[in-house]
Amino acid sequence: MARKWFGTDGVRGQVGDSVIHPEWVLRLGWAAGHVLTADAPGRPQVVIGKDTRLSGYMLESALESGLAAAGVDVLLVGPLPTPAIAYLTRTLRADAGIVISASHNPYQDNGIKFFSGDGYKLPDAQEEAIEAWMDRPMTLSASERLGKARRVDDAVGRYVEFCKTTFPADLNLRSMHLVLDCAHGANYKVAPMIFGELGATLELLGVEPNGININDQVGSTHPEALRAAVLRTGADMGIAFDGDGDRLLLVDDQGELIDGDEILWLLARDMCQYGELSGVVGTVMTNLALEQALAGCGVPMVRAPVGDRYVLEAMRRHGYPLGGESSGHIITPANTTGDGILAALRILAILRRTGEALAALREGYRPFPQVLKSVRIAGAQSLLDQPLARQLIADAEDRLGGTGRLLVRPSGTEPLLRIMVEAASADMAADVAATLTTGLAKLALASAVLGPLN
Template sequence: MDRTLFGTDGVRGTANTFPMTVEMAMMLGAAVGRHFRNDDGGVHRVVIGKDTRLSGYMFENALTAGLTSTGMNVLLLGPVPTPAVGLLTPSMRANLGIMISASHNPAEDNGIKFFGPDGFKLSDSAEAEIEALVEAGVRPAEPENIGRARRIDDGRFRYQERVKSTVPYGLRLDGVKVVVDCANGAAYRTAPEILWELGADVVPVGVSPNGLNINAECGSTRPQRAAEAVVAHGADVGLCLDGDADRIVVIDENGEIADGDQIMALMAARWAEEDRLRDGTLVATVMSNLGLERFLQDRGLRLERTQVGDRYVVEAMRAGGWNLGGEQSGHIVMTDYATTGDGLMAGLQFLCEMVRTNCPASDLTQRFAPVPQLMKNVRYGLGGMPLEAARVLAAIAEAEASLIGRGRLLIRKSGTEPLIRVMAESEDEGLLAQVVDGIVAEVQAVA
C-alpha cells in the first residue's frame, strides 16, 4: 500500500499545516488506536512522550482525544528523549508508543513517531495500514469503553536508570569535564543529571527550552556553540544531542567535531576486540563515508548498508541478527541496550572508552581519514517531481559515468522535508564539486 502521510521517520511537517494539524493528529490517534486495539476486553495502553516544542501540547491533546475515542488508555510521559518511549512501551506493557517530535528540525515543525509493543518503530506496511484507516475513517468505541488518560511522573527517571545501567558497574567519570549540549530539547534535564550522577564535571549548554528555541543554533546539527564552550571551559569532551536526543556528535578537547561515522568506527573496532560485534558486521546507511567502509575492511569487518533512516538500520539489524548500527548524522543503535538510536547511551559509551584507555577525546574521534564528501540540498515546491525531469536524469547519468572507479554518487529525496539531497564522494575534490554543483543546477532549474 502507498504511504503519503508517513516519511522516513513517522509523520512530520510544519505545525498547523498539513499533515501536522490538530485534526490529522486526532485522526491518526484514532486510526493507530483501532489498528492496535483488539476486542478481547483486556487493557489497552499507549505511551506518549514529547520534546519541548510549543506545538507539542496541542498534538499531545489531539492524539489523546483520538486514542481514547477508540478505547485506548493513554499514559503521558511529558518531555522525554525518543529512546525513552522505545524503552517504556514494552516496560509498561503498552500496545504502542508515540513520540511527538520533529527531531533535529526547527521549532515550527513537529512530528509523530510510532513504536510497536516491542518498542521498535513500525514497519512501512504497518504505517500504510494506519494511513488506510485514516482515509476510511474509524468507528469509535462504545461510550462505556472510552479510554482514560493519566500522567506518569517518573518516566524520565526510569529511563535515566536504564541509560546508567549501560555503564560498567563501578566505572566513574570523576575528573572528566564534559560539555553537554541538549539542544533546548527533550534531554535538557536528563543528560546533565546522568553525567553528574556518574561523577562528571558538567558544563550544560542548550538547557533552557522555551518552546521556540529547540535546535536553535545549538545541538547536533549546530555544534559550533558547544565546540566554543569546550575550548573556553578547558573541557575534555563535548556531547551534542539533537532535539529528541536520539542522535549525537562528539567534540574533542580542541573543539573538533566527530560525526556518527567516527563514533561507529570506534565502537565497532572495540566491540570486535571484545568479541561483542555480532558476525563482525556494522550496519549503516548509504550516506556513511567510504572511509568507514575501508576502516572496517582493514580489520576484517563488514559494513552492511541500508537506505537512509535509522528505522531501516534497525530493521536490517534485526533481520541479520546484528547488534551495532547507525547513521553518519549521529543515530547510534545498540540493540543490546535499546530499540532505537540513543544519543545519551552512545555518548556514555564514548566516555567509558576515554576512561578505559586514559586517552584524550582527540585520539578516539579520528579513527579513519574520511573520503572527501560533498552534499547539497535543493528545496522544491510541494508536488514537484524534479528527479523525473529529463535534463536532471541526463546530468545524473553523466556524473555517474565520471565517477566510475573514482568515487560514488547518491541522489535522494528527503523523507522529512521537501528537499533533494545530492551527495558525492571522491578523492578528486575538483571532480566532486563539479559533479554536485552540476546536478544541483539542473534540479534548481526544474524545481
C-alpha cells in the same frame, strides 16, 4: 503501496497545515489506537511522550482524545527523548508508544512517530494500515469502554536509571569535564542528570527550552557553540544532541567535530577487540572510509536506506549488533532505537578504559571528502524521473570516474532533494556537487514553469 502521510520517520509537517493540525491528529490517534491495539489482551495502553515544542501540548491533547475514543488508555510521560519512549513502552508493558517531535527541525514543525509494544519503530505495513483506518468514518467506543489518561510521574527517573545501568559498574566519570548541548530539546533534563550522577563536571548549553527555541543555533545541527565551549573550557569531550535526543555528534578535546560514521567506527573497533561484533549496518550515505576501515578488521558492513528504522530492520535481519547513520543515529544492543545518550556513554566508557584522549583515539581514520547539498523542491522524485535529470547525474558519475560515490535522493521528511558526493579530493567533491546542484536546481525551476522536460 504508496503512502499518503507517513515518511521515513512517521508523519511530519508544519504546524497548522492539513496534517499537523489537531483535527487530523485526533483522527490519527483514533486510527492508530485501533490498529496498534487490535490484539491487546484486556484494556489497551499507549505511551505518549514529546519534545519541548510549544505545539506539543496541543497535539498531545488531540492524540489523547483520539486514542480515548478508540477505547485506549493513555500513559503521559511528558518531555522525554524518543529513545526513552521506546524504553518506557517496553518496560511499562504498553501496547504502543507515540512520540510528538520533528527531531532536528525548527519549532514551526512537528511530527508524530510510533513504536510497537516491543519498542521498535513500525514497519511500513502497519503505517499503511493506520492510513487505511483514517479513511473510515470515525466512530466512538461504547461509553463504558472509552479510554482514560494518567501521568507517569517517575518516567524521568526510570529512564535516567536505565541509562546509568548501561555504563560499566566499575567505571565513573569523575575528573572528566564534558560540555553537553541539549538543543533546548527533549534531553534538557535527563542528560545533565545522567552524566552528572556518573560524576562528570558539566558545562551546559541548550537546556532552557521555551517552546520556540528548540534546535535554534544549538544542538547537533549547529555544533559551533559546542566546539567553542570545548576549546574555551578545555573539556575532554563535547556532546550535541538533536531536539528529540535520538542522535548525537561529538567534539573531541582539540575541538574537532566527529560525525555518526566516525562514532560508529570508534564503537565498532572497541567491540571488535572484545569479540562482540559480527557486522555493522550503515546507510547509503555512510562514508566509504568506514566500510574500508571495517573491512580491514574483517567486519562486514551492509547499507540500508536512509532512516534509522531501516537501519534497525537490517540489523535484525542480519543479526548485527551495531548500526547507525552519518547524521548521528547510533543503535547499540542496549536499546531498540537510536539513542544519543547511550552512544555517548559507550564512547566515554572507551575513554575511561583506555585512558586515552578522544583526539588520540581518532588517529588513523580518514574519511573521504564528502559534500552534501540540498535543492528545495516539491515533487523531488518526479524531477529525478526526468531524462534530463538522469543525464545530469550520469555526467557527474562520469567525472568521478569510479574513484568516489554519488547519491541523489528525495528527503523522507522535507521537500528537498539531497545530493551527496564523495571523492578522492575535497576540490573534486565540491566541484562535482556544485555543478550537479546548479543543474538540478535550474531543471527544477524550468520544470515548474514549463512542465517536465525531456
